[in-house]
Amino acid sequence: MKKVLLTGFDPFGEDSINPSWEAVKELPDKISNGTIKICQVPTVFDKSIEEVTKMIDKWDPDIIICIGQAGGRFDITIERVAINIDDARIADNEGKQPIDRTIKKDGEPAYFSNLPIKAMSKNIKDNGLPASVSNTAGTFVCNHIMYGVLHYIKQTNSTKKGGFIHVPFIPSQVVTKPNKPSMSLKDITDALYYAIEACIKNEDDIKTTEGKIF
Amino acid sequence: MKKVLLTGFDPFGEDSINPSWEAVKELPDKISNGTIKICQVPTVFDKSIEEVTKMIDKWDPDIIICIGQAGGRFDITIERVAINIDDARIADNEGKQPIDRTIKKDGEPAYFSNLPIKAMSKNIKDNGLPASVSNTAGTFVCNHIMYGVLHYIKQTNSTKKGGFIHVPFIPSQVVTKPNKPSMSLKDITDALYYAIEACIKNEDDIKTTEGKIF
Amino acid sequence: MKKVLLTGFDPFGEDSINPSWEAVKELPDKISNGTIKICQVPTVFDKSIEEVTKMIDKWDPDIIICIGQAGGRFDITIERVAINIDDARIADNEGKQPIDRTIKKDGEPAYFSNLPIKAMSKNIKDNGLPASVSNTAGTFVCNHIMYGVLHYIKQTNSTKKGGFIHVPFIPSQVVTKPNKPSMSLKDITDALYYAIEACIKNEDDIKTTEGKIF
């Protein structure tokens, strides 16, 4: 039985809802032979990493997947890499807006997710929902927490697996945003289910070609 | 009790499913104080108009709403106007591809929908789903059937109301189409419900400003 | 020798420049065997039609082409049709914002451009610039003036030709508008040149299939 820790964020910016947390809340307690534990983290630099690492210490999960909103993206995106930089376009939920700041002075320039990202993307698509691998988690709190989790795994010489999934807006968020893509909460929740299922089943990733360049 | 006739199309082009018909099939028999009757029409020039007018003659509906797929659009679009021209980018389901052909020699250059299009768009948005009024139904079979229905209403000096609603791709259609927007079948079906509800409740349209220019 | 009247608009909304007028100003006095006359019209309902019809009466051109900005479009679009409605998302340059208002009580529901729209689009593309036929000029002052010109031609039983071309933003306009397409002023000007050249050379339009549905 594998233990899977999932995090979602609270709302930020102009939005009063965050689909990442709404979807994480809807997931069942068990997926395949994995036990799911969920926790909401604040959209705040540093504090978000503190809270997720506290949960890792407390619950000792095998797999940690953080989930966040990528408003404007068309599909579920499985992130490949987190980079050692904070560069905030807007303030976080405590008013901090770091510009070109190194996240961890003793960290590597970047950490690659050690989740089976292509198997995750493929399992979502095989179940009829659009997904792809992304090569950037941005430079806001999403990249920040992904970097923090992978840095923690590295520093503790852990065999844990970690990574990040970005989800699109849900329809109610785009009613006032013309020509922005969205995905229903149910489809986002189902896609997360399939991604997690692939994580549990695929120790090693599969080798497939992804369709998008940028 | 009002009688509402809804049509959806069969699949065309590269797609093996047409969300317009999938959604129409899911609607209930009654919406507000309206009785719903549905019928599938072929994605074929001329024949589509013949079939819907046959249904109108047979069932004598108060309201006729044709529904079609607008792959690439982000939201539910309520069409404002149909123009007297066929200009097909691809062949229809019987291999016909008219270029710059007048639909009805005795028809007007265009017919405006006499449905309460802004009330329909507003009711969808008030229920949390993205919608807008569109000023073009294209020049393929969607515009063709809309034109045919409105021409029939005009010619018969009827008090019937008629119009057209375009719906986006559903998620399974965009799995292999990177960066194309989609909407879940349930959300499309719900949106059609709200649009029809507004048709039945609003004899006259409301005056509101729409957010999109093109 | 044909006489060609071109109009461009003054800036409106949030923009301090209007590429339609900037490009029209750059065109030569002669194109093929046509003499070019240009005039700026205000982005104002009614007044824009008054000014262009005054110019038509005064100069008696064979061809009238109005040009306007379609911010957000990717290519040069040759408009197929103008519809008998004003429905303004924003106020015009004199503060008027008509909602669902008929332009001409005695007008037809729509008028098709009698310019060779496909020959115009093709000549632009043959010269290496992106173009297409559009089925909607919107419901703001662009559609309004196009409708006004075609209504005037119809009412006066004239053999004059009339139509409308939409041009994208130029690069300086999108510096502060992320992910909006633009086209350089020189390319817009060249594209207008090729469109006009095709107007003069093609009495009758060509029959080709256009690539875009909506």
Add this chain to the structure above:
Amino acid sequence: MKKVLLTGFDPFGEDSINPSWEAVKELPDKISNGTIKICQVPTVFDKSIEEVTKMIDKWDPDIIICIGQAGGRFDITIERVAINIDDARIADNEGKQPIDRTIKKDGEPAYFSNLPIKAMSKNIKDNGLPASVSNTAGTFVCNHIMYGVLHYIKQTNSTKKGGFIHVPFIPSQVVTKPNKPSMSLKDITDALYYAIEACIKNEDDIKTTEGKIF
């Protein structure tokens, strides 16, 4: 007097032209107090790095900027980071298509550009052309050569500066690609000029907030 080495790629995939090389060719020999040297590199894994490092050894430039095409992007993008992975959606110009391959076994997970990327983006925008900082150079030959140059700088403990600029399609490339953005060759060339000018003038980067998240 600073020495600046610029590279552009040969055409790849479905395109018969590569705007990166077309623009690089048009640049003057001197920009500000910098001497410009240019070289075309093949869109081929490994060989592209070999050729640029050969040029670095031969000419000993202070600044190395590789330029490549990012078809589908709207503006000039200054790349922030290169990651240690090749993952090719299509074959390169010698038929190689590595999937999830580490570029340099002894390399770091990623290298940040040490060019003044925000000053470069700002100087382009201050001159009226759209630009932004990008957080991903993809996983094809563009990221590959950027990684190779920065790895070389790191390995040789050099004080050289290196980085990458992505440019959009030019208009002739999108004539057959509906709804794809483009930028004229002259504007791309000018934008590169302003980017290079900023490189030469700004030893240290400026701290500004960029407008785009992803």
